[in-house]
Amino acid sequence: MNRSIITVVGRDTVGIIAKVCTYLAENNINILDISQTIVSGYFNMMMIVDTGHITVDFHRLTADLESLGNTIGVQIKCQREEIFDKMHRI
Amino acid sequence: MINISEVIETNRMIEKENLDVRTITLGISLLDCTSDDIATLCRKIREKIVRTAGNLARTADNIAMEYGIPIVNKRISITPASIIGSAACRTPDDYVKIALTLDKAAEDVGVNFLGGYSAIVSKGMTASDRMLIMSIPEALARTGRICSSVNVGSTRTGINMDAVRLMGDIIRQTAEATRDNDSLGCAKLVVLCNAPDDNPFMAGAFHGVTEADAVINVGVSGPGVVKSALESVRGASFEVLCETIKKTTFKITRVGQLVAQEASRRLGIPFGIIDLSLAPTPAIGDSVADILHEIGIEKAGAPGTTAALALLNDQVKKGGVMASSYVGGLSGAFIPVSEDQGMIDAAECGALTIEKLEAMTCVCSVGLDMIAVPGDTPATTISGIIADEAAIGMVNHKTTAVRIIPVIGKTVGDKVEFGGLLGHAPVMPVNRFGCEDFISREGRIPAPIHSFKN
Numbered sequence: 252m253n254r255s256i257i258t259v260v261g262r263d264t265v266g267i268i269a270k271v272c273t274y275l276a277e278n279n280i281n282i283l284d285i286s287q288t289i290v291s292g293y294f295n296m297m298m299i300v301d302t303g304h305i306t307v308d309f310h311r312l313t314a315d316l317e318s319l320g321n322t323i324g325v326q327i328k329c330q331r332e333e334i335f336d337k338m339h340r341i
Numbered sequence: 342m343i344n345i346s347e348v349i350e351t352n353r354m355i356e357k358e359n360l361d362v363r364t365i366t367l368g369i370s371l372l373d374c375t376s377d378d379i380a381t382l383c384r385k386i387r388e389k390i391v392r393t394a395g396n397l398a399r400t401a402d403n404i405a406m407e408y409g410i411p412i413v414n415k416r417i418s419i420t421p422a423s424i425i426g427s428a429a430c431r432t433p434d435d436y437v438k439i440a441l442t443l444d445k446a447a448e449d450v451g452v453n454f455l456g457g458y459s460a461i462v463s464k465g466m467t468a469s470d471r472m473l474i475m476s477i478p479e480a481l482a483r484t485g486r487i488c489s490s491v492n493v494g495s496t497r498t499g500i501n502m503d504a505v506r507l508m509g510d511i512i513r514q515t516a517e518a519t520r521d522n523d524s525l526g527c528a529k530l531v532v533l534c535n536a537p538d539d540n541p542f543m544a545g546a547f548h549g550v551t552e553a554d555a556v557i558n559v560g561v562s563g564p565g566v567v568k569s570a571l572e573s574v575r576g577a578s579f580e581v582l583c584e585t586i587k588k589t590t591f592k593i594t595r596v597g598q599l600v601a602q603e604a605s606r607r608l609g610i611p612f613g614i615i616d617l618s619l620a621p622t623p624a625i626g627d628s629v630a631d632i633l634h635e636i637g638i639e640k641a642g643a644p645g646t647t648a649a650l651a652l653l654n655d656q657v658k659k660g661g662v663m664a665s666s667y668v669g670g671l672s673g674a675f676i677p678v679s680e681d682q683g684m685i686d687a688a689e690c691g692a693l694t695i696e697k698l699e700a701m702t703c704v705c706s707v708g709l710d711m712i713a714v715p716g717d718t719p720a721t722t723i724s725g726i727i728a729d730e731a732a733i734g735m736v737n738h739k740t741t742a743v744r745i746i747p748v749i750g751k752t753v754g755d756k757v758e759f760g761g762l763l764g765h766a767p768v769m770p771v772n773r774f775g776c777e778d779f780i781s782r783e784g785r786i787p788a789p790i791h792s793f794k795n
Contacts, residue, residue: 256348286345297345309407328352330409332343337599338592339347 253303254283254332257316261325263294271298271327274319279306294325299332351592355410358565359627360593362600363620364414365401366456366541368548368556368613369393371420375428382429383442390417390446393555393610398451400607404600412600413762417447418546418558419457427469433476440480440487447486454529456488456546461536464498464785474504477511481526482518488529488544492536494731496738499788500534505731506780508532509724513747516716520749523757527746528679528711532727534734534741539614540670545707545742556613557605558670561597561661562620563590565627567653571635582636583656590617590660598665616670617661618706619653621681623764629653629674630683641676641684642693650674651704671740673706679759679766680711689767695726696772703733708742713757713766716749723747725776728786736789 257275259267268285275282280300287296305312313329320327354360374385398415405412419425422439430436440458447455458480460470477489491508494500512527519526531544538549541558548556570589574581597615605612621629630641636649654673662668676698678684687693695712702708708730714723727743734741748757751768758765 256343258348258352284342288345288349290349295345295349297348299342310403313406328409331407333599334408334410334596335343335348335351337595338351339343 252301255300255302255329256332256335257298257300257327257329259296259320259325259327260293261320261323264324267294267323267325268296270319270323271316274315275300278312279304352409354563354566358563358569359622359624360563360566360596361411361413362559362597363562363618364416364541364560365397365412365600365604366416366418366546366558366560367394367397367610368418368539368552368558370548370552370554371425372550375425377428379429379435379438382426383438386425386439386442387446390443391450394450394452396608400604404603404607408599410596410600414454415452416541416543416546417450417452417455418541418548419443419455420548420550421457421459421461423460423467423470423473424550426473427467430469430472433472433479436473436476437480437483440476440484444484444486452486454486454488454543456490456543457548458487458489459491459547461492462501462504463492463495464501466501466504474507474511477530478514478518478526481515481529488546490531490533490536490545490547492533493727494534494735494786496535496735497788500728500731500735500786502728502780502785503783505724505728508727509720509780512723512745513720516747516749523759524716524746524748525759528744528759528763531742531744534731535739537670537740541616542618542620542671544744552613553611555610557601557608557610558613558616559597559601559604560616560618560620560670561593562618563593564619564621564629564632566593567619568626568628568632568635571632579652583652586653586656587660590657591664594661594664612667614667614669615661615665617657617665617668617672618670619657619674621675621677621684622762623680623682623685625682628681628683629676630681630687634683640690640692641687642697646697647700647704650676650701654705671706675707675710676701676705677711677744678769679713679757679764680762681764685764685766688769695769699729699733702730702741703737707740708734710742710744711746711763711766712744713746713748713751713768714771715752715768716747717752718747718771719775719777721777721780722771722775724780728780732786
């Protein structure tokens, strides 16, 4: 298992999760957990995903998600989980 | 499992509060490059740097992308060049050839600075050390990426006042040699006391002879994150203030530790240390002076500044030490004037003087850093300033440094633009009374007594 965190931030609109999930399914990325919240009027979604079996390399994945975000009008980031784990867990 | 608020907090630090890894510095020993022929020496230096650091920049960029954390600088530190060149160099010009080789190698491997054009002369100078020091003005004028440092004293050895006197002259000559560029050469030249062997930050970085063949050192940053955290505890007690700084620096340092371990693993080079630093940049919101303001000081330099800085420096270390397996370098809060918008503002409005900065250096991680002074400041006065800082370091068992820029053709009230991370600064007034008779004495100041601590 190779876990990464995908975050989506922006104005809420129809089909955000659908579009992101479609991309993930096409690239063999399993979703382990999804949560979302509204912070200062902005839609915040976090997905924990398994990127251990991806069909593209990680660079391509982050670039693709970023451009997908641009087409929807939200910011999408994909980061390896360790940065959050190291910062918030001892 | 990580929750959404933790993810949002981390990404807010990176996107809104300028959290970054300031530098991955690859220390490279050049001891195995020595030769008595200058051409052979330069060829071996180049080969070793390209071989060892060839993947540094790309690896750092990959890590930055995968974790979503900016890694601002990729740098190299080398064994002090005075040692490497000692068998081959017969004149200062030979040392300049080494500088040009290093500059080209740094450019080829894609690093923005290479440190270690240095001499360690805390007790005495060899002929090679003197030649290297004499070559510094030309070396810095003819290169873009080379940083130079000279260690003139230590708690164990005292202060080499012959080197202090010489460095006053060398700083002036470097200013003259780069006068068309606001004396920029001096921004890449630092005079140290108690210089650490593993400092990843420029201009004082070099790879000490106590170090392994190659090592990864990482400098973290994040003044904006600390300031932002303190905004939520305005008016709270010192206990709450200190706890907040500690918790924040713990988080910042953990990111540095992650990046250092990952870089070490990918490059196959051992991890050395994390430098726990609050290193400001001229960007708005990335200022140590702003943290002091948030602690309750109207402007950096006002009464209370030294105490607030002491508190900040100590809490940074306390929070950071537990976050990293190995801590070293300078570790603490940096107070460079030109690289910190809050410090620039304080200097411009008269709140901050060189004398107050000197007091602040007693309790923070470095010394008088990136200070522009009038171009007609005498060499002996610069030496006097260096001696004062070295004395603070020597007596207090800490690193101190002077990176001062006598800007040729400019005087108090003028502004200087260094560009990029080096920032801009007002020319600050220097005490106009002299110390020529003191500086012209030969020899060294003896080491301080190490007993009778009461």
